[in-house]
Amino acid sequence: MRKSTIALVPGFVLAIALGAAAQDRPVTTNKDNKDTLRASVSGTVNLDYVWRSQEMTGFTDSVAGAGPGGSHAENTFEGYLAVRMDVDLNDKVSAVVEFGTKRVDGGEINNWGNNFANLIQLREARVTVGDFLTQGLKLGVGIADWSFDVRGKGNSFAFDPRHSRSFGHNMTTTQDTAATLAARAGFPEELEPVGFWLNWTNNQITLDLVALPATVEGGPLSADEAIYALDFWYALDAVGKGSKVGAIFAIDHAPAVVGVAPVAGSHADIFTLGAGADVKMMDGNLELFGEAYFQFGSATNVPDAAAGLQGTAHAKGYAFNFGAEYTIPNNPIWFGASFNYLSGDKDLGPNKNINSFLSYGATNDLMILEDMYLGFDWDTNYWAFKLNGGFAMSVGSGKENLRIDGIIAITKTAQSVAFATTNTKNLGDEFDIHARWILTKQASLHFGLGFLFSSDVLKDSMQAAAGSDAKNHAIEYVLGADLKF
């Protein structure tokens, strides 16, 4: 299981104490709760100043207005605060509660600087029981932070519901249209998948059995979105430390979703079979990774492009991703390349096939095209060839504490996007640069700059929505700070 994105480094032991000696004593939350072994507090503050050009705000959640016709270039402050408590109890029971603000919620970006300050909400809540029934088996109940993340870098290709929107968001039997960009860019969401899961670890093998019947609570069972998954990982430390190979079988029960609202009467049971490997060689300096997924199953009453409903359709999506990254030995310089493909639908009218790959993907390599928090979150029907590289420098007394990296990507849609008079696959090419200055282990500053160009999908989508002043390029930059404690 992937650890939460909220770092626990370093953990802070709660000690109502005036000296270090107090840390040697068992800590109790109060004198009546003697079963509390340890309570630690950690948290995160993330704040970004984000500037998006008008070509972007027309499709992302613009403050000024919806659609390119009513939007302007916008500068906003965005981010979140999280305070997390990890409590260890007797009998290998532990609990996590995290509250704070949300960066995105319900399809909206929660920007800062309004007289209604951002609401404090529940972010995480779960209980885990270690050595449940047998040694090495862990039971978890609550909001799950489970993901299937081959590289373990927090940008899962297909399964990270905690950092993704609804599985049914792209559920259609027709090709992408002029409305697709706004539909994908305008509904950022972090789901709160609720249920239980079992994790079993024994030497090189890790197994997860996940049942999250309330991934999205829709009322009646038929309107709920649910995930049931079984995955395993096998550690290949003999090949290289940190190497692993794994597979997943998942069942997603979900209604089709338009915006944030499920489509009445729609209902799908989509099966996903996938596998992946991450192999580290040459003392970890060379990393090879790859993963592939195939979908089958069926859905009823999937909406078509004309907003009607149709009969049973069959899932036929697939996706794969592979690449390599090489770090020069004893030098903080790295470069890599990758290719990812997510199938799309080519049908002009509704038919019996859902060809787009449906997922809980959290890919965020590209600021504008892929990132859910900053960009368009275009998450199916495309392929991308990416070249990336970077280096680290030592600034001040720090060691390799300034990391600068860049990425350039050529992207196309897998199937054409249909506009009134044209069809295009030109999703655009993107060039991003990022810099992160690590001030301390807890605090860092970062900067990001993204250019999207040659995007006919953007231009034609603007043309369709605004009728004029359409452009095929967009710019975005971010200046921000992070604190973890």
Add this chain to the structure above:
Amino acid sequence: MKTVTGPRPAKAGALLFFLAASASAQEPGPVGITISGGIEMTWASRDRVINEASVWTPGGLPAGNPLRAADRFILPALSIRFDVETSPVHAAFEIGNPVLHADSADPRFQEDRLGETRAIDFRLKQAWIEILGFLRVGEQDFVWDPTGLGEPLFLAPSGSKSPWGEIPDSTVPPFPASGTNTVPQTRRDRRYPVGATARLDEVTLFALLLAEGGPPSADESLYGGALTETFDILRASAVAAFMKGAGAKQEVWTGGVALTADLSPFVLGLEGYRQFGSAGVDLRASGSAVRGVARYADGGWAQAVFIRVSGDRRGDDRREGGFLSYEDNNSTLIVEGNEFGFNIDMNYWSGQLSAGTSVDWGGRKFRPRATAALFRFLQAIPLPPDPPAGVGGRSRALGTEIDAGLDLEWSARLTFSASAGVLLGATALEGFTLSGDNRAALITGGFRLTF
């Protein structure tokens, strides 16, 4: 907690968190986390005149309107603040319920009251990171109070409503019968500034977003700098600020100076501000404000204050004479108070006499205080050109307010308070109450616990 511009919160009595012993040798030294906060609950009894007149509807509200009734409620103010210190970074965040501008979207009447069917929301009040001890970035309280009265006259956006909401009118229904800025505005509101401030010795620089409007042209923002220099007993301060509203051509410059002479036990202070620029399309800004203070403090204290804040002469000319500010001046409970009172902040002058003392009795400290204040609008309200429908005539008489209060300092962290205020002879209110009332009364009582 009202401000973070001064010293960091006291750590005595706070919960201290210590770094776990697992830190490796390569990690930096221990990180200190301080948790502080406050619990404040205030019972308020606000008479029907304050409620009805707060809407400033000429002629008053119709019979049967619920706002014509007296109001009694308990207003909580809860906050929890975390300070994280790891050299060279200091960060803090604070969560709590919004006392001003509650969730009702109507900033005139507090809706976050205890005992309602809906639980009170907590919201993010501050979240900032301070680097190298001088550059603070994020959502932060910001107060500039050159005379140290604790009642800032110009720059305290984290305790103030937006001045732009007064041009041309309240945006909150029910609208006054008039269509222009011809009546005062009561909006118990505050900003949550986000941006950057820097403090380098005597110099303070600030660039703050005060209302997100999307494109920069639609944002409400505040930029500027302040300088404070001390010459023996004299402390001189100057400020230059640029205020930008969300509307077209709302770009106002403000220059201000303040002088404070410390002749202990006497302190004399004087501050003045003048505004230039454009307050809107074809609307020239020309507001001004001045305040003089003479204070004697030696055990007991006595204080005399004169304040004059300019107002607009007419609602339809090309000049905005009102002083546009992010003030947080609550010297008096009813007229100036922004929690329970009218929050009058322009178009008035006032002479105020205050006194108080501290008495030890039974091992506790009792701090009685009293204020007598004469208020007068500079321009009679409602301003021209609107016909005063339902109003017998225009008036400048804002009345005389007498406040009295008592603080009981139970311990260093717990204080009980009780206050009462009465406004007499406020002829100007007669035009905004159905019964033609010219008196108002307010009683508050409560406690404040800090940790």
